[in-house]
Amino acid sequence: MNHYDVKQEVTDKYSLRGRVFHKLREDILSGKYEEHEELREVAIGEELGVSRTPVREAFRQLELEGLIQIIPNKGAYVTGITEKDVKDIYMIRSRLEGLCARWATEHITKEQMDEMEENVYLAEFHAAKGQLEQLAELDNRFHDILYEACDSKMLEHQLKDFHQYVLRVRKKTLANVNRGPKSNEEHKKIMEAIKAGNADLAEQLAHQHMINAYENMVKNGLHEAYEQRTGSDGFLRPDTKKS
């Protein structure tokens, strides 16, 4: 096995730098830090019990992920996201999710198809019972399945990049009682298109699915959704990675 064949996380979680990186990312996404808040190297270091070196390296990564902005010789600041940014993100993502659905149609395995079907029908069940928490988790998982099924590490990388932003604005989207079931209905149609091998339709549906999600969010008050830092909700965990 060559070194480059090793399945490698973007950053390891077991070095100090890795831990700092993940901790800061989670804190930023969860709203611990205000937008435009300055992050000081020594303060972060002391809080986590490490020196400045790993903190600085983590900063450089967070900068490229778009979560903070570093101004030379001044400091590191939590990135602000405007409403236009949010809209752009969703529109970009709609294209990529569409492409993802297309490729998923071409590359999905039987196991992935099975899990997707299970996901949709399970979500239908929870929707009927009004269990929004489970519904939200299944929603996240549906998209993860889609990412895996598209079988493109490039596209997956892109979509996960956006995930960083999206998580900051998405918290309340599915909290709306109407969107959850509606979202799942759309998942079902996407799933059926994939199963039928209709890539064009799958792309179109996944594309529209994102746009609907965005429009729903706007309708329900985008502003509060992403301005509010420590909302009383939070049933949607920031990191929805599967185990």
Added chain:
Amino acid sequence: MNHYDVKQEVTDKYSLRGRVFHKLREDILSGKYEEHEELREVAIGEELGVSRTPVREAFRQLELEGLIQIIPNKGAYVTGITEKDVKDIYMIRSRLEGLCARWATEHITKEQMDEMEENVYLAEFHAAKGQLEQLAELDNRFHDILYEACDSKMLEHQLKDFHQYVLRVRKKTLANVNRGPKSNEEHKKIMEAIKAGNADLAEQLAHQHMINAYENMVKNGLHEAYEQRTGSDGFLRPDTKKS
């Protein structure tokens, strides 16, 4: 003026770390290092006359840009790109370029429109005279104009991310005598669609433009194009940023 309003490069070019970052990026893209070649901190540092600290920070950024891969406690390796990756990149980019053209239709300024027209007609001139070098530069510039005109820092960021990869495989694409003029014809149609305010058509044309570019590349031997590290060509400079 608030600190976060400052137009800020992703990374500054005047710190040692910034210089290391840009130098390494250029070297990787230009093919100075083999794929999967190991980059050692001290060696790079000595070559550039700096210590390991800025080199390490640059490494972390290059990793997130996808140009190198860092394996904990082992080393940093230049990322390998498979043929499938290349295809994926072009397909993803086709969607994003399409979206970019759509937004450009909605947001382009008069100055940008003028420059785009000038670009196309100038390219027509060079195409007629068979001046491929100028043609290639104008081609790059056309896309830069498009990126600026779309007026979305999010999309611009995404497209520039891909640029890193694309530059590694693109060198020879336009060297083909046929593709240059053909490419410009497509630019012209995109330009006309934007000018006519037809966003749907602009998106569709820009989308197809990318796919054509990819198919042309495949037709002319993708493999050599991106495997070859120190080709005798090189009239297409790796960094095509405007001055």
Added chain:
DNA sequence: TTTCGTATAATTGTATACAATCATACAAGA
């Protein structure tokens, strides 16, 4: 000869010291 273990070297990970830059406070002058 091959395999394994150990010693040594090489390399990365982290902490810290020092330099450079920036922010702030305050006083002098207009």
Added chain:
DNA sequence: TCTTGTATGATTGTATACAATTATACGAAA
């Protein structure tokens, strides 16, 4: 009062020392 220059402290930028980990060489045993 307002502006401006300077001094001081705070913060980031870089170099270096040391620790931890990994790679390599080499010899002993099977």
